[in-house]
Amino acid sequence: MGDVTLIGITGGSGSGKTTIVQKITEFITDFVFLPQDSYYKSAEFMSNDNITAFNFDHPDAFDNDLLIKHLTSLKKGKPIDMPVYDFVHHRRKTETVRLESKRIVIFEGIMIFTDRKIRDLIDLKIFVDTPDDIRFIRRLSRDIKERGRTVDSVIEQYLTVVRPGHFEFIEPTKAYADIIIPEGGFNENALSLLVSFIRETLRPV
Numbered sequence: 001m002g003d004v005t006l007i008g009i010t011g012g013s014g015s016g017k018t019t020i021v022q023k024i025t026e027f028i029t030d031f032v033f034l035p036q037d038s039y040y041k042s043a044e045f046m047s048n049d050n051i052t053a054f055n056f057d058h059p060d061a062f063d064n065d066l067l068i069k070h071l072t073s074l075k076k077g078k079p080i081d082m083p084v085y086d087f088v089h090h091r092r093k094t095e096t097v098r099l100e101s102k103r104i105v106i107f108e109g110i111m112i113f114t115d116r117k118i119r120d121l122i123d124l125k126i127f128v129d130t131p132d133d134i135r136f137i138r139r140l141s142r143d144i145k146e147r148g149r150t151v152d153s154v155i156e157q158y159l160t161v162v163r164p165g166h167f168e169f170i171e172p173t174k175a176y177a178d179i180i181i182p183e184g185g186f187n188e189n190a191l192s193l194l195v196s197f198i199r200e201t202l203r204p205v
Ligand SMILES: Nc1ncnc2c1ncn2[C@@H]1O[C@H](COP(=O)(O)OP(=O)(O)O)[C@@H](O)[C@H]1O
Pocket: 011, 012, 013, 014, 015, 016, 017, 018, 019, 020, 138, 139, 141, 142, 183, 184, 185, 186
């Protein structure tokens, strides 16, 4: 296999990172998708009634040692066994998913630019920049539908840790971005540029 190109997509919670990746798959499927969320440390003592007992919006919430090991393996063309994370019960599941490396790896998450060692592995850095009110509304709706949350728990978590964590850790990493995409997944021009970049990278030399 030739060189592996690692594309990193960051931005606040609800900014549309995952949606961009889903949109890319409408044009190109020949890539590995690695969500940073899969590398959350387990917090099995947590319950949704006690949602701020663990701070998921801090860089220490992620198992960066495993993440760096896996990113390095994928960049060397080697397969990994990616953990699977359960957002409802706040823990890593026992099963893993085998991912074979491909020439394009898309890596997405809220804090993928905070650690220099991780940042240095990323070839193209993208920041999805979506206004805070829009992100909150999207998150509220998604977390109730998909992550087993209540309105009260989403609001409490947002005000206590998500919002402060965003301004302390995520927003400053915009400075590392090669490209800033306003409004996320439905920005057709940005999507088309990204798809062209991937096609060009995949073209045989
Ligand atoms: N441009 C958009 N317009 C409307 N809803 C959107 C848009 N982008 C994303 N969403 C919705 O907002 C929620 C959060 O988006 P998601 O892509 O999961 O964000 P992130 O991965 O950055 O947390 C999802 O339910 C998604 O369907």
